[in-house]
Amino acid sequence: MSRSPSFSVKSELSVKADPDAMQRWVLAFCIIRFDLEQGQLIEECYPPCCLTQEEELEVAFSSFPDSVSQHQNRSSIHDCIFFFRFQRHKHSKQGNGTSSEISEIDDKETSSTPEEVKSIRRSRSMDISRSLKYLYGYVFNRQRHDERLKRGGEQKSVVILSHGPYSSVFRPLLQIMGPLYFDIGRKAIEHIAGYVSLWPSPVPGKLMELPIGNAMLKVSLPPAHSLPLESGISYEESASSMAPFLPSNPSVPQGLFHDSDIFGTFRGLLLQLWLLWELLLIGEPILIIAPTPPQCCEAVASLVSLVAPLLCSVDFRPYFTIHDPDFAQLNALQEGDKYPPMVLGVTNLFFLKALRYIPHIVSVGSPAPSSSRVTIASRSTGRIPGKQEGFGLQQLSLKKFSPSSLFNAVKLRRDGPLCLMTEHKEAIWSTYVATTKPDTSILNRLIDAGMSPRVEESMSVVNNEILRRHFLELTTNFLAPFGPYFRATTPSEGSSPYTDPPPLPPFNADDFLMSLSARGVGKFLSKRMRSNWLDLYRRFLKGPNFLPWFQRRLAIAENEQHRLWRQARMKTDIHLLITKMPELEIVDCFNAIERHLLQEMQLQQSGRAISDSAAMCQKLKGDLQAVFNVLPNDMQQLLLLNPQRAALLQGSSSPELTKLPGRPSIQVGVVSSNSPR
Numbered sequence: 001m002s003r004s005p006s007f008s009v010k011s012e013l014s015v016k017a018d019p020d021a022m023q024r025w026v027l028a029f030c031i032i033r034f035d036l037e038q039g040q041l042i043e044e045c046y047p048p049c050c051l052t053q054e055e056e057l058e059v060a061f062s063s064f065p066d067s068v069s070q071h072q073n074r075s076s077i078h079d080c081i082f083f084f085r086f087q088r089h090k091h092s093k094q095g096n097g098t099s100s101e102i103s104e105i106d107d108k109e110t111s112s113t114p115e116e117v118k119s120i121r122r123s124r125s126m127d128i129s130r131s132l133k134y135l136y137g138y139v140f141n142r143q144r145h146d147e148r149l150k151r152g153g154e155q156k157s158v159v160i161l162s163h164g165p166y167s168s169v170f171r172p173l174l175q176i177m178g179p180l181y182f183d184i185g186r187k188a189i190e191h192i193a194g195y196v197s198l199w200p201s202p203v204p205g206k207l208m209e210l211p212i213g214n215a216m217l218k219v220s221l222p223p224a225h226s227l228p229l230e231s232g233i234s235y236e237e238s239a240s241s242m243a244p245f246l247p248s249n250p251s252v253p254q255g256l257f258h259d260s261d262i263f264g265t266f267r268g269l270l271l272q273l274w275l276l277w278e279l280l281l282i283g284e285p286i287l288i289i290a291p292t293p294p295q296c297c298e299a300v301a302s303l304v305s306l307v308a309p310l311l312c313s314v315d316f317r318p319y320f321t322i323h324d325p326d327f328a329q330l331n332a333l334q335e336g337d338k339y340p341p342m343v344l345g346v347t348n349l350f351f352l353k354a355l356r357y358i359p360h361i362v363s364v365g366s367p368a369p370s371s372s373r374v375t376i377a378s379r380s381t382g383r384i385p386g387k388q389e390g391f392g393l394q395q396l397s398l399k400k401f402s403p404s405s406l407f408n409a410v411k412l413r414r415d416g417p418l419c420l421m422t423e424h425k426e427a428i429w430s431t432y433v434a435t436t437k438p439d440t441s442i443l444n445r446l447i448d449a450g451m452s453p454r455v456e457e458s459m460s461v462v463n464n465e466i467l468r469r470h471f472l473e474l475t476t477n478f479l480a481p482f483g484p485y486f487r488a489t490t491p492s493e494g495s496s497p498y499t500d501p502p503p504l505p506p507f508n509a510d511d512f513l514m515s516l517s518a519r520g521v522g523k524f525l526s527k528r529m530r531s532n533w534l535d536l537y538r539r540f541l542k543g544p545n546f547l548p549w550f551q552r553r554l555a556i557a558e559n560e561q562h563r564l565w566r567q568a569r570m571k572t573d574i575h576l577l578i579t580k581m582p583e584l585e586i587v588d589c590f591n592a593i594e595r596h597l598l599q600e601m602q603l604q605q606s607g608r609a610i611s612d613s614a615a616m617c618q619k620l621k622g623d624l625q626a627v628f629n630v631l632p633n634d635m636q637q638l639l640l641l642n643p644q645r646a647a648l649l650q651g652s653s654s655p656e657l658t659k660l661p662g663r664p665s666i667q668v669g670v671v672s673s674n675s676p677r
Helices: 053-062 099-107 114-130 167-184 187-198 267-281 293-305 327-331 403-415 417-421 440-445 453-486 509-519 533-542 546-571 574-578 583-606 613-629 633-639 643-649
Strands: 028-035 039-046 077-087 134-145 153-162 207-212 215-220 286-289 315-317 342-346 360-363 427-429
Touching (some): 028 053, 039 053, 053 134, 077 293, 077 315, 167 187, 167 215, 187 207, 267 427, 267 453, 293 315, 403 417, 403 427, 509 533, 574 583, 583 643
Antiparallel strands (some): 360 427
């Protein structure tokens, strides 16, 4: 990917932005300046009026490195890229009017002129985006030091707001957009917005090619099963996403932030990765502190990626500040109070005192050395270059056991996390005893590349693949015992596919634990877990991750079972099937076929039919007629007393008026399968 793709600033060659199309990827582009008199100010926001006043404040405060934690850097220009996540609060007044006012506008769309309709639809799309629970902000921050200015410099941030955790897309996009904005100003926003408007809709789990000028971003999006089900977003999921086995292609992402640098971020704490995996698995609150925003947000992203393919329902904040509305509630918690399940990435050392009762604290990264503007490497994978602050490897060696390292660990535990106030160190403070043992065979496969930056970056890719593959295998095996609850069935040979499929097995936590205790956890986990492994499952069942994941997998399994039985109906030879049935079963089969046919027709009328729905309707109508033909005459006459059924047998796909012998014309419409016959 080129740092400076060819952007035309000529109006006749520019790409015009379409706010509605842009909303598929980006909610807004913001330019935020730090003003000495007024603080953080949003200079530009495109499209305008898409954020509430509270959201504008939150975005502004989250888009700058925390001055308390930053080491002074005398370089002329210092750039960094990071991202944050914040919760959207309902019932807030909008910048361009209240949500009730927007709804009132929507009600008047039918009476609007064509010119007004586009504006109204934009308000509607923004209103839908407001219903999303979280927003992500991707930041390109530039600090320019100039002794001639007040306080010796200035800083400004370019921010991309999105509803999706698409770090693999927006980090490389910021590498283009950030420098471009500081070169040509507002025109950069217009050009980037125009190209984003041309992008196709996001396809989770797929490799996508997204054009930006003469450059092409080749990025893989996180899979659908790792994305939360929120209002306004709907993704198709297949049963393969819940299968209890490893994917054949390791390059296909299996969870969020698959491009994060696990090895570079936790290089000084590799033996503790299994502890961190367990803490996130069971939903324990974790505070991650790092010297810079890029380092802390990369640590949070790497930690979240460890539990793939599990749907992570823990509230994670890659970069959290004291200005976040949720900080006041957290700051009020006293000793003994329970913290909510969340992972907070912070840089301000004040959090060590404000959240001193949080049970797990992780310190990562190293203070940023004095450096100049970040270098933007030529890449097409969408990955942030290794030399950029916070995304590259720390120049540390793999730590090996020694008496001095044991002494230092004991001293760190005794001093507590407040020792970070005087000197930053990589460490973990937690009283939790992990069930999972560190896998030394995995650690021995990791490559220590030495001090060469070029070799470090390539070895980082190899090490990350090793670690990510291992934890994917670990999580997949941990979830495997739940597999029988998601096992879809198919009609047995010779049975009727027109009957309702059997329900999936009901889940009971006590029965599950008893059964698992009796049969064991499996060879893979038994080698890697201590004898109290059942306690880890017990904690997982009570934690925040289990129920959303289980319900999601259950819904997918039910849909898969519905698809398999529907497919079996499509392939069944009805004539062969009914030759083996007694008369009573043939009548039941007739009623079942009629019910399935009405359901297909209802889906067609509601616009929710799938591609082969028309063919399915024709097949079911033929089956219905075939079964009807073998019934006794008295039964046929009885069935024809229902006008809707008579219309179906006459072959009308949209029965409206049916004339029965000896009866007046009766209006017939499609009714539900529960209507009286």
